[in-house]
Structure formats: structure tokens, C-alpha cells
Amino acid sequence: MRRHNLNDLLAFITVAREGSFTRAAAQLGVTQSALSQTVSGLEKRLKIRLLTRTTRSVSPTSAGERLMQTVGHRLDEIEFELDALTELSEKPAGTVRITCGDFVLRTLLLPRLAPVLLEYPDIKVEFDINYGFRDIVADRFDAGIRFGATVDKDMIAVPIGSTVRMAAVAAKAYLARHAAPKKPQDLLQHACIDIRFPTLGGTDAWEFEKRGRKVNVRVAGQVVFNTSAHVPAAALSGLGIAYLPEEEFAPHIESGDLVRVLEDWCPTFSGYHLYYPSRRLPTPAFSLVLNALRSEVFC
The missing domain is CATH 3.40.190.10 (Periplasmic binding protein-like II)
Incomplete structure (x- = not known):
């Protein structure tokens, strides 16, 4: 049975995953031209095109996709096993x-x-x-x-x-303009500072719980982030009500710059x-x- 060079397969898998010969070459520590020749040599031996190349991008063909699915994870397992040998x-x-x-x-x-x-x-x-x-x-x-x-x-x-407890908070200036919500559904009448999660493709509902009763509210507002890092600052600016693990607001709650609302509705869960x-x-x-x-x- 004819044996194939595993380095050629690794080169192809890396290019296909990175979608770029430049990034793949940097990751593998080889020149872009050498990497291109390696992949071309593999395609020539297999007598089938594995990658579609344009001036802007590189993507696997249907044959390339099949090779990625069948070989890629096996190469990962080999790499993991070789890494484990460093225990010596x-x-x-x-x-x-x-x-x-x-x-x-x-x-x-x-x-x-x-x-x-x-x-x-x-x-x-x-x-x-x-x-x-x-x-x-x-x-x-x-x-x-x-x-x-x-x-x-x-x-x-x-x-x-x-364990982590959630906290809904707002600045005093915001609460001076808007009555504090008494129940989660009241958030529909408020400006809320939200986070868009990449995997979900959108914002997620805020989850509340009180004495076993769970309520999910899909809020809206003027500001949406893709991480939590700037949410406290937006809340401090009076842009609306924010909802995160309470430790992310802790210094501002302790100073009184942010005020908790719906405290009896904020659940605790595993950290x-x-x-x-x-x-x-x-x-x-x-x-x-x-x-x-x-x-x-x-x-």
C-alpha cells in the first residue's frame, strides 16, 4: 500500500483551517512558496484539487472538506499524544x-x-x-x-x-429619570445595556428567578457590547440598566455609584x-x- 507524507497532510489541514497560506506558513514556520508547493504536490499525487485559491481567500473544495473531516482530527490526536510524551x-x-x-x-x-x-x-x-x-x-x-x-x-x-450571583444595576442619575423596576417584566419599559453573544448571533434573554418562579425577559436599549468589559462604564454613564454577575459591579455598588434593582429576582448559580x-x-x-x-x- 502506498504511504503518504504526513507533513503534506498537515500542511493542507493548516492552510484549510487558517484560510490563508500566509497565516498557515507563519504557524508552521515555513515560507509561503514552500507551503504552496507542498500542497500542490499533494493535489498532484491525489489527482484532485483540494483548495480553491483566489487573490483574497483560500477555501477547501468538496474533496478538501472531506479530507479535513476524515484526517484533521486524527492529526490532532497524534499531536496530542506526542505532546503527552513531554511528561518524560x-x-x-x-x-x-x-x-x-x-x-x-x-x-x-x-x-x-x-x-x-x-x-x-x-x-x-x-x-x-x-x-x-x-x-x-x-x-x-x-x-x-x-x-x-x-x-x-x-x-x-x-x-x-x-458560586455567582447576578445583579441588575443602574446609576442614580438613570433612576432619577425612571422609576425602578419592581418585577422583571418592567424592564420592557426601560433602556437596558446588553451583550451580543457571537455563538447565538444575537442578544440573549435575561434570566430571573424568585422562589422557584423563573422569568426570562428579552430587553432592548441604545447600547449593545460584545463583551462585558464596558458594561459597568455604560451603566455609570446613566445609559440604562445592566445585568451581569455582581462581582463585575462590586466596586461601584460599594461606592454607591450603581444601585441594585430587582435584587430579590437575581439568581445564584454555579461559578x-x-x-x-x-x-x-x-x-x-x-x-x-x-x-x-x-x-x-x-x-
Whole structure:
């Protein structure tokens, strides 16, 4: 049986996933012309075109798509297994890729991981700030951070923080112009500061609960963000009512600049979890990151 060069397959998979010879060449550490020749050689041997090339983009053909689906994940598994062999090394090294939100990165991940990175200079951590529900296997992340209730059941989920309570808040100036809502449905009469989640393609309903009764309200307003980072500032400016985990508003609530509303309707739920594929063999670098994040779990 004729054997194919795995490097050729890796070259094709990387170009197809990146949608660019330039980015793929940078990732693989080769020149763009060499990469183009490698992929062309693979197409010539297979006697079928795998990529459609234009001046602006590169995309897989139907044959290329089929090859990606059947071979891509197998190459990933080989790479994972080879990474696991670094356990034989006395010096943990390598890159750990984590997708997460900006608030949890700033307040939880960086403070806990900084000592690890200082102690092990050969470990690198790459953070992807993203509010979409990324497929960490397909997108080649080592782990992701989400609230516990949203983690897929086929993942290993490790709690890395305490339970979270939601908070609906507004600036005093806003509440001076508008009567505070008494029940969640009253939000339909208010300007609300919302977040558009990439995976959903739109904004999500705000979820409230009181004595077992759950109410979802789809709010509207003048301002929508794609992350939570600027929501407190918008609320402080009097642009409307905002709804996030209360810790994101904590300094402003304590100072009195933001006032809680609907407090008896704001639910509590499981906090941040680090999740990763159950079948993955952890590298020493990933194990150190995991231990650092779960070593200070709040009770």
C-alpha cells in the first residue's frame, strides 16, 4: 500500500483551517512558496484539487472538506499524544491555549497563573478572549472557562471559583429619570445595556428567578457590547440598566455609584469552571496550569 507524507497532510489541514497560506506558513514556520508547493504536490499525487485559491481567500473544495473531516482530527490526536510524551522531561514546557472572558482572565486566571509562569519560563499560556461557545476540540484549545451550567456534558469540568450571583444595576442619575423596576417584566419599559453573544448571533434573554418562579425577559436599549468589559462604564454613564454577575459591579455598588434593582429576582448559580476534553492526555504544562487554577477554589 502506498504511504503518504504526513507533513503534506498537515500542511493542507493548516492552510484549510487558517484560510490563508500566509497565516498557515507563519504557524508552521515555513515560507509561503514552500507551503504552496507542498500542497500542490499533494493535489498532484491525489489527482484532485483540494483548495480553491483566489487573490483574497483560500477555501477547501468538496474533496478538501472531506479530507479535513476524515484526517484533521486524527492529526490532532497524534499531536496530542506526542505532546503527552513531554511528561518524560524534567522541565515542563509548551503552550497551553485557553479561551475565556476578559473579566475572569483579569480577576482570576492571571493572578493565579502569574506565579506558575514566573517559575516555569518555558511554559507559555495563550488566552483567547471570546464570549462565544467555542468548540475547544475543533479550535485546538487545551481548555475553556465557562459557568458550570453551560459546560458540555462530555467535558471534564473543574470548579475554579465560588458560586455567582447576578445583579441588575443602574446609576442614580438613570433612576432619577425612571422609576425602578419592581418585577422583571418592567424592564420592557426601560433602556437596558446588553451583550451580543457571537455563538447565538444575537442578544440573549435575561434570566430571573424568585422562589422557584423563573422569568426570562428579552430587553432592548441604545447600547449593545460584545463583551462585558464596558458594561459597568455604560451603566455609570446613566445609559440604562445592566445585568451581569455582581462581582463585575462590586466596586461601584460599594461606592454607591450603581444601585441594585430587582435584587430579590437575581439568581445564584454555579461559578466559573475550567473544562477540557475527557480523552485528552494532559501535558505537564497543562497539569501545572490546572493545579494552579483549582488550588484556591472558594467554598
